[in-house]
Amino acid sequence: MKTRTRVHIPTPLRPYVAQQSVVEIEAATVGEALRELVARHDQLRRHLFDESGRLRRYVNVYRNEEDVRHLQGEETPLSSSDTVSIVPSIAGGSQGEGGRSQSATVPGARRGPAPPAWATGEDGLPPLGPEELLRYGRHLILPEVGLEGQRKLKAASVLVVGAGGLGSPLALYLAAAGVGRIGLVDFDRVEESNLQRQILHGTSSVGQPKLDSAAARLSDLNPHVRVEAHEVRLTSENALDILRPFDVVVDGTDNFPTRYLVNDACTLLGKPNVYGSIFRFEGQASVFDARRGPCYRCLYPDPPPPGLVPSCAEGGVLGVLPGVIGVIQGIETIKLILGVGESLIGRLLLFDALALRFRELTLRKDPECPLCGERPSIKELIDYQAFCGIAPEEQAGAEAADWEIGVRELEAQRAGGEDFTLIDVREPHEYEIARIPGSTLIPLHHLPERMSELDSSREIVLHCHHGQRSMRALQMLRQAGFRKLKNLRGGIDSWSREVDPSVPRY
Numbered sequence: 001m002k003t004r005t006r007v008h009i010p011t012p013l014r015p016y017v018a019q020q021s022v023v024e025i026e027a028a029t030v031g032e033a034l035r036e037l038v039a040r041h042d043q044l045r046r047h048l049f050d051e052s053g054r055l056r057r058y059v060n061v062y063r064n065e066e067d068v069r070h071l072q073g074e075e076t077p078l079s080s081s082d083t084v085s086i087v088p089s090i091a092g093g094s095q096g097e098g099g100r101s102q103s104a105t106v107p108g109a110r111r112g113p114a115p116p117a118w119a120t121g122e123d124g125l126p127p128l129g130p131e132e133l134l135r136y137g138r139h140l141i142l143p144e145v146g147l148e149g150q151r152k153l154k155a156a157s158v159l160v161v162g163a164g165g166l167g168s169p170l171a172l173y174l175a176a177a178g179v180g181r182i183g184l185v186d187f188d189r190v191e192e193s194n195l196q197r198q199i200l201h202g203t204s205s206v207g208q209p210k211l212d213s214a215a216a217r218l219s220d221l222n223p224h225v226r227v228e229a230h231e232v233r234l235t236s237e238n239a240l241d242i243l244r245p246f247d248v249v250v251d252g253t254d255n256f257p258t259r260y261l262v263n264d265a266c267t268l269l270g271k272p273n274v275y276g277s278i279f280r281f282e283g284q285a286s287v288f289d290a291r292r293g294p295c296y297r298c299l300y301p302d303p304p305p306p307g308l309v310p311s312c313a314e315g316g317v318l319g320v321l322p323g324v325i326g327v328i329q330g331i332e333t334i335k336l337i338l339g340v341g342e343s344l345i346g347r348l349l350l351f352d353a354l355a356l357r358f359r360e361l362t363l364r365k366d367p368e369c370p371l372c373g374e375r376p377s378i379k380e381l382i383d384y385q386a387f388c389g390i391a392p393e394e395q396a397g398a399e400a401a402d403w404e405i406g407v408r409e410l411e412a413q414r415a416g417g418e419d420f421t422l423i424d425v426r427e428p429h430e431y432e433i434a435r436i437p438g439s440t441l442i443p444l445h446h447l448p449e450r451m452s453e454l455d456s457s458r459e460i461v462l463h464c465h466h467g468q469r470s471m472r473a474l475q476m477l478r479q480a481g482f483r484k485l486k487n488l489r490g491g492i493d494s495w496s497r498e499v500d501p502s503v504p505r506y
């Protein structure tokens with residue numbers, strides 16, 4: 001029997017349902033609800049279903065708190081009080097890793113009145129000095145932490161992958177809490193546009209390596225903490241060696257290849273992986289520990305195709321959002337080290353800043369998981385760029401170059417009176433900040449239905465902010481049969497830097 005059901009639409013898919021966050025649908029099963037949804041909103045169809053009409057694997061569907069894969073799949077019946085949630089994988093954000101301290105708990109540690117082990121360290125946990133007693137006083141009076149817990153924190157080591165939006169609050173709180181050894185992996189330099197959310201860094205650090213700025217700030221916050229900087233890109237070649245010496249890994253990476261890499265490396269090494277991700281106004285957090293629960297691959301077996309889920313650089317992010325999610329990762333990390341409370345293992349926490357609402361979904365280990373399932377096929381790290389469908393850099397660069405035009409070349413063509421159409425595929429609020437005179441605005445997600453406005457016999461030059469979205473627009477037009485296409489290399493940002501400084505940069 002059909003009943004009225006509320007279907008929650010996640011932010012990345014809202015453009016395809018007229019920006020609604022909830023759609024009410026009459027349906028008897030989950031499958032029927034989804035098919036009715038795409039019947040009403042045809043643009044949504046390709047994001048939910050593949051060509052053969054099967055639900056895509058990077059889209060998870062829940063009835064209330066349960067993944068329908070663990071119920072009756074698309075046949076899962078609906079009753080009037082049920083809510084259906086669509087939860088795609090998202091990766092925007094910064095990087096960080098956290099988890100639980102294995103070495104922190106020393107078996108056979110004895111507790112005796114005298115001489116106080118906390119001052120001598122003879123029980124195997126590090127001693128605390130007088131300055132540390134004062135510094136950690138508010139922890140020491142918590143029965144759940146106390147002297148022993150504080151010494152466990154001092155003995156613990158946490159690797160934070162990424163000193164960006166999530167890594168910033170996380171590393172600051174871990175250092176403040178007295179986690180003895182904090183590793184940071186990052187190879188970027190501080191840019192002005194980072195400062196809106198990456199609170200580890202300051203205006204005086206712009207242009208410096210992020211790790212220099214982070215190490216200086218963390219050492220100033222707590223000189224008792226050892227900061228280890230790994231100024232490299234985390235790869236399949238170096239990940240196991242970098243992760244191995246840490247008790248807990250915190251993942252707040254901003255891209256899918258690194259997320260799967262961190263997940264796989266943690267699972268192979270038997271370490272907890274404290275997960276967080278952010279996009280616009282929404283965040284997710286969980287703790288993956290394949291020894292005790294699911295891994296990231298159990299949740300999302302396949303990454304979305306490149307370009308489907310925009311990055312924070314393209315889609316934007318509320319600056320304070322990584323604060324919330326990074327701090328939740330910090331809390332989970334510290335609980336794992338202390339061995340207190342109830343961990344997020346087996347639960348996915350969803351945060352919607354606009355609604356100010358937390359929701360929680362149950363995660364189950366997938367027996368078919370290729371990494372942590374009953375018959376694992378992944379026994380070592382793989383090529384994560386290829387797994388995520390990303391072409392190697394040189395190859396992608398060479399191919400892109402054939403379709404690109406530089407800003408000076410474009411300016412020369414304009415000055416020479418050449419005939420072409422300039423299309424801006426950014427969003428209207430970006431167009432309001434800055435535009436190249438003579439351009440026509442067609443936001444990327446409107447391109448499919450507005451292609452008919454374009455004259456394929458004229459040369460079309462596409463541009464966006466930095467050149468990535470317009471390259472996707474170019475590929476869409478190529479697939480539709482357009483041939484006279486160019487992508488403006490570096491986008492309006494290069495235009496403003498090299499051609500017309502009166503166009504504001506943002």
Ligand SMILES: [Zn+2]
Pocket residue numbers: 290294295296297298299366369370371372373
């Ligand atoms: Zn798994």
